[in-house]
Amino acid sequence: MYKQATVYFTSGTGNSFRAAAWFAEEAKARGLSTRVIPLDAARPAEEIGRDQNELVGIVTPTHGFIAPWNVLKFAFALPRRPGVPAFALATQGCMKVGPVFIPGLSASATFIVALLMFLRGFSVRGVFSLDMPVNWIALHSGLKPSNVEAIIARARPRLAAFAARVLAGNPYWWTAGNVITFLLGLLLLPISLLYMAMGRFFLAKIFFANPKCNGCEICARNCPVGAIIMRGKKNPRPFWTYKCESCMRCMGFCPEKAVEAGHSWAALLIYLTMLPFAFYFLKWLGGYIPGVRSLDNPLGQNLLQLIYTYLSLFLSYYLFFALIRVPLINKLFTYTTLTHLYRRYHEPGTRLKDLNPEKNK
Ligand SMILES: Cc1cc2nc3c(=O)[nH]c(=O)nc-3n(C[C@H](O)[C@H](O)[C@H](O)COP(=O)(O)O)c2cc1C
Numbered sequence: 001m002y003k004q005a006t007v008y009f010t011s012g013t014g015n016s017f018r019a020a021a022w023f024a025e026e027a028k029a030r031g032l033s034t035r036v037i038p039l040d041a042a043r044p045a046e047e048i049g050r051d052q053n054e055l056v057g058i059v060t061p062t063h064g065f066i067a068p069w070n071v072l073k074f075a076f077a078l079p080r081r082p083g084v085p086a087f088a089l090a091t092q093g094c095m096k097v098g099p100v101f102i103p104g105l106s107a108s109a110t111f112i113v114a115l116l117m118f119l120r121g122f123s124v125r126g127v128f129s130l131d132m133p134v135n136w137i138a139l140h141s142g143l144k145p146s147n148v149e150a151i152i153a154r155a156r157p158r159l160a161a162f163a164a165r166v167l168a169g170n171p172y173w174w175t176a177g178n179v180i181t182f183l184l185g186l187l188l189l190p191i192s193l194l195y196m197a198m199g200r201f202f203l204a205k206i207f208f209a210n211p212k213c214n215g216c217e218i219c220a221r222n223c224p225v226g227a228i229i230m231r232g233k234k235n236p237r238p239f240w241t242y243k244c245e246s247c248m249r250c251m252g253f254c255p256e257k258a259v260e261a262g263h264s265w266a267a268l269l270i271y272l273t274m275l276p277f278a279f280y281f282l283k284w285l286g287g288y289i290p291g292v293r294s295l296d297n298p299l300g301q302n303l304l305q306l307i308y309t310y311l312s313l314f315l316s317y318y319l320f321f322a323l324i325r326v327p328l329i330n331k332l333f334t335y336t337t338l339t340h341l342y343r344r345y346h347e348p349g350t351r352l353k354d355l356n357p358e359k360n361k
Helices: 015-029 069-076 109-119 145-167 176-187 189-198 218-222 249-253 263-273 276-286 298-323 327-335
Strands: 004-009 033-038 054-061 085-097 100-102 123-133 207-209 228-231 237-240 259-261
Touching (some): 015 033, 015 054, 015 145, 054 109, 069 109, 123 176, 176 189, 207 237, 218 228, 218 249, 237 298, 263 327, 276 298
Parallel strands (some): 004 033, 004 054
Antiparallel strands (some): 207 259, 228 237
């Protein structure tokens, strides 16, 4: 049916890379030549979907019930390719409790990527959501190795069934899974938008390096969106910028287990930037601004609250970074975050070299 399959992927902890690699294996077994390319290493436009013999796929993790920004930007900036066949696949976070698999929910992740590809002229043949081990290790401990193994073993044949359909040229839209996921995606869109607006300004700004960090730069070198820079001349330490997608690669692959998400810092941050302190501070401040004099002017108050929240979040991270350079304070934050106790996760067969071949030759 096709001569070539090119699968673009982005992946924090390897699940989406694994899914992309499995798809390529299936394509290869059918005689196609294949390429599996990280989004951040994608070459100029002329390489993408050169003709209608080439099937183009985008594989992404789900973040906040939608695809991460870097994937949306990539899909939005695709060259026009009228009629070039394509598919979108999202991995979603599955858990296992006893014998029961609890599925993830990709919601709008695949559909929005498919829509963007369609708008660039691609002939999108289908979308698919694949349960892989949940990887949000800033929030929860990594799954037990036996559960990881079971979830991955269950995912492989599911991916193969999807690949068989698409590679045979058949559409893959009207499955019960896709219909339910689409409807839930519409319902959860406000949460996705909130996540997109807040994720990088809050969730991504609680990462820090604990005392085990030796400044090796592996996290900075391998960040898929170049969000981590090393700061400090004598003892360089990672600093997370606003580009961070919270993909968990730095946490999942740090050989020293030195990357933490500061839970106590997050609580403090909420208190300082959003909750009581902010409320009283703004009430006081609003009294001095004409038109925002009282809480009877909700628009003015809300606007002020928004500006205050973003500005204080912005400044807070610089303060946090300065504080954690003091060894005693670093220890305080290290021992008051649950991530210090959490198991880390990355897809067991995936190495940094697979995710970032150019920087790990
Ligand atoms: C910040 C973040 C948000 C997530 N949001 C969702 C979600 O909304 N729905 C879901 O099913 N899984 C969610 N997950 C889990 C991942 O999508 C899932 O584990 C995925 O397979 C990770 O792929 P990767 O290893 O290629 O990054 C989230 C993970 C992270 C880190």
